[in-house]
Amino acid sequence: MTPVMTAEELNAFMSEVFKQVADEFNVDHVGAGEVTMRLLTSDKHLRPGGTISGPSMFGLADVAAYIVTLSVIGPRALAVTTNCSIDFMRKPAANVPLIAKARLLKLGKQLSVTDVLLFSEGMEEPVARASLTYALPPPHVN
Template identity: 65%
Template structure:
C-alpha cells in the first residue's frame, strides 16, 4: 500500500487539526508502520519519578492514529474503538519514549495496530498496546 501522508504532512496535520498532539514527533513512516517519539518532560511524570500510565496510553493512541492517517490520508474523524495496554516495566525518566507501530489490519471500516513503547536507548519495551480504530465512510 502507498503511504498517503509523509512525515511533513503528518506534522502539518497535527499543527492544523490536532493541537492536543503537538509535541509528538514522527521519526519514521513506512508501509503500515510508523515510529513516534514523545519528548518527555516533568508534566509526563508521576510520583516516584516515572512516566505516567496515561502518558504511555496517549502515546500509543496517537501513534496508531498517525499510522492510520499515513496510510488513508487526513481523515480526522477516525476514532479509537478499543484499546488494550500492558505496562511491562518502569520507563526511564529523563529520556524520550519511542513508540513503534505496525498496522496489523487495514480494512475499509476498521484498522488494528500493535504498538511497542520503549525508553530511548533501551531495547526492552516498557509497554505494549493493541488498538482498534473505526474509519469513517467515504461521502
C-alpha cells in the first residue's frame, strides 16, 4: 500500500482539521501501509497512580489508525471509527511520549482495518495493542 501523503502533509492536515488536539500528536514516519507517531504526554494524560490513562492510550491508537488510513487514501477527513478493541498490557511511563506503530492490514472500498502497538518511549515491550476498523467516505466526499 503505497502512501500518498508524507509525514509533513499528515501533520499539516491534523493542524488544519483537528486544531483542538493537533499539538498533542506528531507523525514521525510514513511507510507502505504503516506509520509511527507519538502522543506528547503531559500531566493532563495521567490517571491516579501516575500512569498514562486508558482514554489517552485509546486516543493515540485511534488517531494512528486514522492517520495510517489517510496516508494511503489521501486527506478525507470524514473517515470514522466503526470498531475498536484495545488490550492494555503494561503500565506506561508517565511524562514520556507514547509511541504508536500502526499497520494497515486491509484497505477496502468501504472499510480499513488497522493494528496498532503502543509503546512508552524507551520501553521495548508494548504497553497496549489495538485493532481498529474505519468506515471510509465515498470518493466524492472529503
